[in-house]
Amino acid sequence: MNDELIKRLEKIRDELMLSQKSFRQICNYIECLGRDLYFINYSLEDQCSTISRTMSDTWLCQVENQINHNLKHLTVVNKLIQAASSNESLGNLQRYFDSIAELDASILDGYAEGKSIRPVDGLMPSVMPTDLQNSVEQIELVSVNSPGCWKEWSARIKNHIEILNESVKMFPASHSFASLPCSLSIILTQISIAVEEQYKLENLLEVLTSGQDEHDYSSVFGMDVILIKQQLKPVPILAGEDE
Amino acid sequence: MLDYQASKCEVSRIEKVHAGIVDFLRGVDSEFHEIAARNLALRVEHNVLQPVRYALSILETIEHVGPEYIPDVILEKWNIAILQALEFGGVNFE
Numbered sequence: 001m002n003d004e005l006i007k008r009l010e011k012i013r014d015e016l017m018l019s020q021k022s023f024r025q026i027c028n029y030i031e032c033l034g035r036d037l038y039f040i041n042y043s044l045e046d047q048c049s050t051i052s053r054t055m056s057d058t059w060l061c062q063v064e065n066q067i068n069h070n071l072k073h074l075t076v077v078n079k080l081i082q083a084a085s086s087n088e089s090l091g092n093l094q095r096y097f098d099s100i101a102e103l104d105a106s107i108l109d110g111y112a113e114g115k116s117i118r119p120v121d122g123l124m125p126s127v128m129p130t131d132l133q134n135s136v137e138q139i140e141l142v143s144v145n146s147p148g149c150w151k152e153w154s155a156r157i158k159n160h161i162e163i164l165n166e167s168v169k170m171f172p173a174s175h176s177f178a179s180l181p182c183s184l185s186i187i188l189t190q191i192s193i194a195v196e197e198q199y200k201l202e203n204l205l206e207v208l209t210s211g212q213d214e215h216d217y218s219s220v221f222g223m224d225v226i227l228i229k230q231q232l233k234p235v236p237i238l239a240g241e242d243e
Numbered sequence: 244m245l246d247y248q249a250s251k252c253e254v255s256r257i258e259k260v261h262a263g264i265v266d267f268l269r270g271v272d273s274e275f276h277e278i279a280a281r282n283l284a285l286r287v288e289h290n291v292l293q294p295v296r297y298a299l300s301i302l303e304t305i306e307h308v309g310p311e312y313i314p315d316v317i318l319e320k321w322n323i324a325i326l327q328a329l330e331f332g333g334v335n336f337e
Contacts, residue, residue, distance in 0.1 A: 200314040207308055220300045224317060231316055 002084045009084065012100060013077045015107050019124035020070045023063055026128075026167070029136045030060045032143040033160055033184075037191075039146060039236035040153070044194055052187045055180060062177040069122030076100055119175040132166045139163065146238045150199035153236065157192045161185055201232045247310060250325050251302040257332050258295045261287060291332050298328035 034056045041049035076096050083093060090097075106120045119125060139159055147153045164185040171178040205228045208221045219225075268284035271277055301321045305313060313321070 197314050197316075200312055201317075203312060204308060204314060204317060207304065220297055221304075224320070227320070228314070228317065231314070 002087065005090075006081055006084050008104065009077055009081045012103055012107060013074065013081065015123065016070055016074045016077065016103070018127065019122065020067060020074070022124045022128040023067045023070060025133060025136055027060065027063045027067065028140055029163065030056055030063060032140050034060065035143065036146075036156060036160065039238075040157075040191060040195065043233045043236040044191075044198075045233075046191075046194060048187055048190045048194065052184060052191060055184050055187065059177060059180040059184065062180065066122055071122075073100060073103060073122045119172065121176070124170070125172055125175055126170050128170065129166065132163065132170075135159070135163050135166070146236060148237075149235055150195060150202045154192065154195045154199050157188060157195050161188050161192060164188065198233055201228050202235075204228060205232060244310070245322055245325060247302055247305050247325075250329060251299070251306065254295060254298050254302060254325065254328050257328065258292070258299055261292050261295060261332060265292060294324065295328045295332060298325045301325060 034053065037049055037053045037056055041053055076099060080090075080093060080096060080100070083090060102120050103123060106118055106123060109118060139156075142156075147156055164181045167181040168178075168185060171181065173179075205225065208219075208225055208228070265284045265288050268280045268287070271280035273280075301324055305321070310318065
């Protein structure tokens, strides 16, 4: 009888560990996103990037909370496997069984495969797709260095939007933070427009001033150059990178 | 959105007309009309030709960079300058 129980508990443990890995990947990704948003907000000083920072922080807290639930469940499951393996009396551990009953039901429903819409804390609604995992790893690697110009920042933001749009698919609407990646994607689209505008200003300034001295405003576009310089924000860079 | 290609053709035509007028006024060889002609040439050049030539430079830049790569804040200003050149041949002459 215990063999079957141990098998079920091991299945729950495996799913919890898989979920934990995915939650940690999401957590690392949100930290990268938060860092990029901090730089953009510092440079643009606009409301969109400020709101996006609070949203990414909220999401990070929610994912951390899910990891805590996951670890709690994992500890209980491991203890139960230990007790069942050593043929100890399981009657006294009934309340622990109750706590993981929901997990078991969800896993049997296929919740961990994204087939169920019944969210359980500590368990990922679906397995993170390999493409998304690769994209997240890629952006984590490149985020060590900040982009050198607004064009590169624009590409970085578009990359974030793609990742967020893929993340939206992983969480059903009933999940506690399903709306956050969705809202972040919407607000990042607005930030992308602002960053794109900065790139256009940067590019046009280069075109209008090429072949001129730094303070030579004698050309026909002298006033436009002044206007562009007023509108152009400094490119966000990591402290110390400009040295 | 403005038709920049058609606008460029029209602004070029306007520029040629006004440049011709300025050349004609500068060439006036009359003791009685010379000063008045030169003053008028200067006024046409300053109030009409310069804004028209500015609009022409704008149109050339837009053609070179592409309208989709011009920042909104600049494109709005430039569109007004082009429309003024098309409508008044420069500025609203009193």
